[in-house]
Amino acid sequence: MALDNRESVTVKTPYWDIAADIYFPPDFDASSKYPAIVSMHPIGSCKEQTSGNVYGTALADEGFVVIAFDASFQGASGGEPRFIEDPTQRVKDVSHVIDHLVTLPYVDENRIGIIGVCGGGGYSINAATTERRIKAVASITGVNFGRLMHEAFSGYDPIGTLEAVAAQRTAEARGEELKVNNLLPANPQVAAEQGITEIDVSEATEYYRTPRGEKPGGATSSLFSHQATAVGWDAFNRLEVLLTQPMIIVIGDKPGAFGAYRDGIEAYRRAASKDKELVVAEGFSHYDLYDKPEPVGIALSNVVPFFKKHL
Template sequence: MVAALADAGYVMIAFDASYRGEPRWTKDPAQRVRDFSFVVDHLVTLPFVDADHIGVLGVCGGGGYSISASLTGRRIKAVASITGVNFGHLLHEAFSAYDPITTLELIAAQRTAEARGAVANVENLLPPTVDDAQGLDIDVAEATEYYKTDRGQAPNGCTQSLVSRRAGGFGWDAFTHAEVLQTQPLLMVIGDKPGAFGAYRDGMEIYRRSPSTNKQLVVAEGYSHYDLYDLPAATTIALDAAIPFFNEHL
């Protein structure tokens, strides 16, 4: 998608989120949202970038972070979220087996143990192989196929999590105060094959809650969350919506 938008004439920047370096395996939603502000700080220093025409496009968790960043980041003038996930919802649901309090108690115990010298507990978030994921929820199975194969595997990919540093996300919500603050033009693209990660539900929710007078919901019929990552037929639907959207609002 980055290349396609660049070909359409946009200056694109794809950035590594915090904690892809050190300390690794920490997913802090609040920090992820702050990352957007730092990237915009860089963009506005570039002579070939119009500071009054900056938009964001996020995929999966990045879609939720993009929306959250736009709520208070008024330098962001338009937001496109592709199969966006509200990570706070995900922690309360699939990532905690719908038992966030028990999970938080385990996190607290692990952090205390590590403070006293115990070895860090780095948890693998997905089954080890594609075969092990067969028969599981569609999002889990397709995430394993994406991240555990050459399709999306990377040395510092996002399939591991430091348990003791996971608590903060349980108190975070990508859509906090959206009814008041989400006024920029908004594009939501979701597939109609829902899974445990919640993109279909989250897309419908923010579309309903946003007070933006320029909002658009595109449902890619017959496609799933991970189809919208890189399946050409699905990403074509997303780009056919995103490029005209940015053309109009940037």
């Protein structure tokens, strides 16, 4: 397995270092040239959660060099204060990771793709609109984080949320304690006690708050005073003009509050890509596509040949 053939690297940027893991194909030969794939983790997550240990490993086993990285302000990457989910920064990070890839003698700079899970899927789509070194893009149960912040995560009151964020940021600038929101219940039992039955929230708790998916760098926390950028951001801005690369979108057909099904349909419909695929994993939900063998198998059975064709 490629998981045993992995190197931790530091990606230099003008602002701080980004932590990343590079997954190598079996029988890797540093004197050869390989197609490479950037792998983006979910919102408030880390590279050890699904982007690296599931999709990164599987794609490396199929002959790709894969780099899974921690977003700025999260995981083992730099950036202070912590727990910021800044979509514009996330997309900037992608270009710096690609800057690192193109310096590696074994990476073919003309065969670089990107894949992302959950919010990482939305970021992958957005990054591909302006980063032309990306030649093919895959979104696994991708979510448009800007849409989610504008709607459910702001209680469908984006202006009220922005006013509250502004007040909190002023307070923190004057020395008050940082307001960090924990986005999920402590564990599934607490979620049940709270009467949480919505599929995405309950399954997120089951993934992030149990040994199934819990990792030291996967905080699922958010610094409230820095949420304004996300409220005004849109992962799908100008897809009709700018997203021309081949694209594949994988979603489950059991929709939840985070909106991956809805967002996947929208991105597929709007993208200018002449070569685009929509894969619906029937009977599966958003978090099933993180790590469960059958739905992940459905995703990979389509994503692997897609990348082999276009990279």
